[in-house]
Amino acid sequence: MKVLFLIFTFFISLQAFAQDGLTIVAVGDATREQDKIYFDGPYIKGPMNNVQAKMAEELMELFRNDFAFYKKSFSIEKGMAQKGAMSGVKYQRLRSQGIQFLLRLELEARGQGELHYWFEFHRVSGEEMIYSNNGLVSSGNLRDVGHSLADSAYRKVTGKESIFGSKILFVSDIGSTRSNIVKELYMMDFDGRRRKKLTRHGGTVISPALSFDRKKVVYSLIRSERSKKRNVNLYMMDLTTGKTTLLSSRRGLNSGAVFMPGDKEILLTLSHTGNAEIYIMDLSNKSLKKVTKHFSPDVDPSIRVDGTLMTFLSGRSGTAMIYTADPRAVEKDVKRISFVGKFNATPRFNPAGTEIAFSSWLDERFDIFRINSDGSGLSRLTKDFGSNEDPTYSNDGEFIAFSSQRVLSRTKAIQNIYIMDKDGEIIGQISKDFGNCITPRWSK
Amino acid sequence: MQEALRPSSIQERSFLNWFTRSLLIHALFVLAIIYSSKVFQQVMETRKSANIKLVESSVRVDVVAMPKMTLKELKAIGSVPLNNGEPIAEEKSADTPDNNNSKTEFIKETKKKNFMDMLKNMAQKDVPKAKVGKKNVKKVGKGKSSTAGLSDSELKQLILAGNKLSKGSSLTGGTGGSADAFTQYISSLPDMIRPRWKLPSYLMDQNLKCRIRIFLNPTGRLLRAEIFESSGNPEYDRRALDAVKGSSPFPELAENFKSRGINGDIVLGFPL
Numbered sequence: 001m002k003v004l005f006l007i008f009t010f011f012i013s014l015q016a017f018a019q020d021g022l023t024i025v026a027v028g029d030a031t032r033e034q035d036k037i038y039f040d041g042p043y044i045k046g047p048m049n050n051v052q053a054k055m056a057e058e059l060m061e062l063f064r065n066d067f068a069f070y071k072k073s074f075s076i077e078k079g080m081a082q083k084g085a086m087s088g089v090k091y092q093r094l095r096s097q098g099i100q101f102l103l104r105l106e107l108e109a110r111g112q113g114e115l116h117y118w119f120e121f122h123r124v125s126g127e128e129m130i131y132s133n134n135g136l137v138s139s140g141n142l143r144d145v146g147h148s149l150a151d152s153a154y155r156k157v158t159g160k161e162s163i164f165g166s167k168i169l170f171v172s173d174i175g176s177t178r179s180n181i182v183k184e185l186y187m188m189d190f191d192g193r194r195r196k197k198l199t200r201h202g203g204t205v206i207s208p209a210l211s212f213d214r215k216k217v218v219y220s221l222i223r224s225e226r227s228k229k230r231n232v233n234l235y236m237m238d239l240t241t242g243k244t245t246l247l248s249s250r251r252g253l254n255s256g257a258v259f260m261p262g263d264k265e266i267l268l269t270l271s272h273t274g275n276a277e278i279y280i281m282d283l284s285n286k287s288l289k290k291v292t293k294h295f296s297p298d299v300d301p302s303i304r305v306d307g308t309l310m311t312f313l314s315g316r317s318g319t320a321m322i323y324t325a326d327p328r329a330v331e332k333d334v335k336r337i338s339f340v341g342k343f344n345a346t347p348r349f350n351p352a353g354t355e356i357a358f359s360s361w362l363d364e365r366f367d368i369f370r371i372n373s374d375g376s377g378l379s380r381l382t383k384d385f386g387s388n389e390d391p392t393y394s395n396d397g398e399f400i401a402f403s404s405q406r407v408l409s410r411t412k413a414i415q416n417i418y419i420m421d422k423d424g425e426i427i428g429q430i431s432k433d434f435g436n437c438i439t440p441r442w443s444k
Numbered sequence: 445m446q447e448a449l450r451p452s453s454i455q456e457r458s459f460l461n462w463f464t465r466s467l468l469i470h471a472l473f474v475l476a477i478i479y480s481s482k483v484f485q486q487v488m489e490t491r492k493s494a495n496i497k498l499v500e501s502s503v504r505v506d507v508v509a510m511p512k513m514t515l516k517e518l519k520a521i522g523s524v525p526l527n528n529g530e531p532i533a534e535e536k537s538a539d540t541p542d543n544n545n546s547k548t549e550f551i552k553e554t555k556k557k558n559f560m561d562m563l564k565n566m567a568q569k570d571v572p573k574a575k576v577g578k579k580n581v582k583k584v585g586k587g588k589s590s591t592a593g594l595s596d597s598e599l600k601q602l603i604l605a606g607n608k609l610s611k612g613s614s615l616t617g618g619t620g621g622s623a624d625a626f627t628q629y630i631s632s633l634p635d636m637i638r639p640r641w642k643l644p645s646y647l648m649d650q651n652l653k654c655r656i657r658i659f660l661n662p663t664g665r666l667l668r669a670e671i672f673e674s675s676g677n678p679e680y681d682r683r684a685l686d687a688v689k690g691s692s693p694f695p696e697l698a699e700n701f702k703s704r705g706i707n708g709d710i711v712l713g714f715p716l
Contacts, residue, residue: 023626024655026713027634027687033642073644125682158646340510362510369510379518380511424515 034075035157038094039064040104041079043086048109055115055142056081056107062146063103065191066164067154069399069419069427079104086118091127099124103153114138117145121153130156143194163394166190167443168401169198169208169217170417174435183438185219185237190394190442192417192430198237199244206232207255210443211263212305215239218247218266220255234268236283247286252276256300260327261307267291267327269299278312280327291327292334300346303327304353305444309373311337311347311356322347322358324373337375346390349373350397351444355422357381357391357400368402370422381424388418392442398422401430401440626701630710633694640687641714643680652680656688656712660705666692672711684714 042056060081067074077099086106094102102122107115114136121131131153137145147164154162168190173183185199185208199205201221208219217237223230234247234254248254252271259266266281270288276297280289292298296316303310310327313320317336320343326332338344341360348357354373359366362380365387371378382388386404393400400422405415415436419427431437654675659668669688671681697705704710 022657022709022711023630024711024713025630025633026716027637027641027684029715030641030643030648030683031638032648033644035644073646125686160646360510362512370515378511380514383514383517423519 032072034071035073035100036075036077036098037067037101037103038077038097038099039079040102041082041086041106043082043084043104043106045085045106045108048107048115049112051113051139052107052109052115055137055139059107059115059117059137059142059146060105062143063105063150066147066150066162069163069191070154071427072421072425073158074101086120089122089127089129091122091124094124101157110136119149119153121156123157143189147189161396163190163396163399166395167210167214168392168417168430169210169439169441169443170403170431170437171205171208171439172431172435172437176435180224182224185217187217188430190419190430192432195434198239207257207300207439208441209258209266210441211259212261212444213263214443216259216263218257218259218268220257247281247283253299257281258301258303260303261305267301267303267310269301271297278310278327290330292325293330298323301327302348302356304349305351306353309349309353311349311373313345313347320344322356322371324356335375337371337373338378339375340378341369348391348393350393350422351395352397355393355397357393357422359389359391359402368400368420368424381420381422385426390439392440393422394419394442395444399427399442401442403438403440625698626704629695629697629701633691633710633712636694637687637691637712640690641684642687643683647677647680647683650677650680652677653716654681654684654714656684656714657708658688658710658712659708660694660697660710662697662702662705664692664694664696664705666694667706668708675714680714684712687714688712 039060042060044053044056048056064076064078068076077097086104089102089104100123102120102124104120104122106118110116115138116134117137118134119132120129122129133149133152135145151162151164154160154164166189167187169185169187171183172186173181175184176182181204182202183204183206184197184201185205186195186197187210188195198217199219199221201223203224204222206220206222208217210217215238217239218234219237220232220234222232231249231251232253232255233249234257235244236247237244247257247266248268248270250270250272252274253269253276255269257266257268260280264283266283268279268281269276270279271277275295276299277293278291278298278301280291281287282289291301291310292312292314294314294316296314298312298314298316301310301312308326308328309324311322311324314323315321316323319341321336321341322338322344323334323336325334337347337356338358341362343361345359345366349355350357355370356373357368357370360369366389367383367385368381368388368391369378370381381400382402382404386406388402388404391400391402398421399419401417401419403415404418405413407413415438416429417431417437417440418429421427652675653673654671655673657670657672658666661667666689669685671685674681675684
């Protein structure tokens with residue numbers, strides 16, 4: 001017994017000696033800072049024609065522009081184009097300039113229109129190269145390769161995916177005349193580049209949505225001809241083949257469709273029964289399953305990426321309010337989220353399903369607001385920035401794209417697409433001189 | 445003689461008998477009253493909470509309006525130092541020993557870790573006390589977040605309060621006369637380190653935490669800084685270390701606690 005007691009005392013004293021007098025003092029929360037990235041180059045190895053020189057310049061500009069979107073995290077330090085091959089990295093010198101990361105690029109001409117690239121991304125503090133790649137790039141794949149390289153570097157730093165490979169669907173009325181308004185569907189990169197026209201119906205395309213695999217698009221169409229049969233019909237386009245199929249032409253609304261996870265079903269609003277309700281349509285046989293069943297109209301569904309929760313707009317409280325529900329059964333777990341707002345519209349989930357961005361009528365215009373999916377944390381994101389509608393979260397949940405209307409004169413206004421971060425810091429305008437651009441939908 | 449005693453004995457037995465019965469009846473009566481009062485209380489509480497719920501939901505619908513100010517505007521208001529114009533006397537009042545706040549509890553708990561105190565406790569016959577001491581030492585030794593018997597939430601509250609009261613004392617323990625001066629010394633360190641304690645946004649949202657043990661020479665120069673408890677994210681740990689290294693030299697250590705600086709008695713929590 002005595003021996004046991006002595007052993008016990010011995011260990012206790014050891015522990016006590018180890019911890020004796022240790023005092024913990026809390027430094028507190030860190031302040032947010034930007035990491036400075038130095039964009040070094042491009043290093044031009046050997047002779048290069050004008051086309052290749054422009055490609056080299058564009059590639060470097062693309063890297064800088066991509067990282068500039070994350071302006072809360074990164075600041076950009078522009079380097080100079082240099083002749084010759086890359087040499088060893090002078091980490092000490094970079095550190096003394098407050099640079100945390102170094103991106104550098106070496107290019108060498110291959111034939112008449114191709115470049116061979118060596119891409120490096122260094123962490124200055126650790127004096128290490130954390131990502132490198134090399135390969136061939138041509139004018140046809142330059143932006144894809146560039147975004148992919150930037151995304152890989154971003155992932156190495158943050159451990160998360162970036163927006164650099166994402167796309168935005170939108171509707172534009174470019175080419176319309178005063179007597180013939182035509183709104184067609186377009187797709188562009190997240191930075192507003194490489195706009196591509198998808199539809200040529202000559203009518204009005206509304207509420208488009210992109211599938212999770214980015215291979216299909218659903219949208220509603222109001223044809224331009226004036227007839228009794230004019231209806232809001234739902235179409236699907238296969239982006240790989242360009243083939244368009246009619247999904248639903250029931251009487252009334254066939255709109256507000258979004259893809260369910262897996263891309264085999266869509267959530268949509270139909271009003272053929274006389275009241276707008278939300279349904280799930282199986283794309284293989286076009287069969288319908290009811291999701292909402294209420295005498296008030298239920299419209300505009302948005303789905304969380306795991307498919308277990310949807311948010312939608314309903315008039316069941318008397319005015320348009322935001323609700324959530326489990327779409328896997330009829331009227332399952334319906335919960336009212338918003339309790340205020342004269343008129344709320346277009347509720348959109350962030351990918352994680354924790355936040356809902358929506359537009360609401362306030363001060364004689366629409367502005368973008370954000371609310372947690374449990375109904376808490378209602379906050380305003382835009383103010384004194386035109387009339388702002390149609391928010392859509394980026395694939396990483398860090399940004400929101402929206403359309404903003406600016407009044408130019410008593411009879412003229414222009415709508416364009418802008419991007420802000422999820423806290424309302426405006427990043428920039430991504431559509432310009434392309435008619436009125438509305439209803440952006442960010443790929444997930 | 446026996447006969448003389450018998451009647452009184454019978455009387456006594458009878459008295460005892462009736463007394464016991466009466467006692468039992470009274471006890472049962474008291475228990476019944478206690479039970480019924482508790483049942484009544486429960487019923488009342490249920491009704492009360494039902495009423496509260498009703499009031500809460502009605503407030504939510506009628507009072508809340510769409511926010512006029514944006515997040516950016518609200519943050520701009522929040523970034524204005526809140527202690528501007530606050531009387532310093534109020535800050536000091538939080539440090540008075542009579543003040544029954546969590547700070548004094550923390551010091552008391554840490555005191556139990558002291559080896560001398562522990563030996564004193566061990567020497568006493570009060571075995572449960574010694575067991576409590578052992579438990580506390582074990583917790584700290586394993587590097588758990590519930591430092592010195594405080595839960596994470598308690599610690600967070602305490603530190604939040606500490607952040608508001610910039611001149612308040614701190615999360616320290618130790619015994620002897622040097623404790624106050626030492627406490628004052630280490631509570632000045634966060635103000636020196638905080639300007640260099642910066643994180644990019646991708647690390648801000650991850651709710652990480654690390655602790656760094658520092659060794660100081662008597663002049664306050666940093667001799668060594670080591671990770672005492674890692675966050676699990678090397679970049680986060682490195683930035684915390686850089687903040688400490690960049691803040692050196694610290695103020696000179698007083699004669700009576702300079703040994704504690706050399707021994708590495710100070711652990712800095714990022715953020716807690």
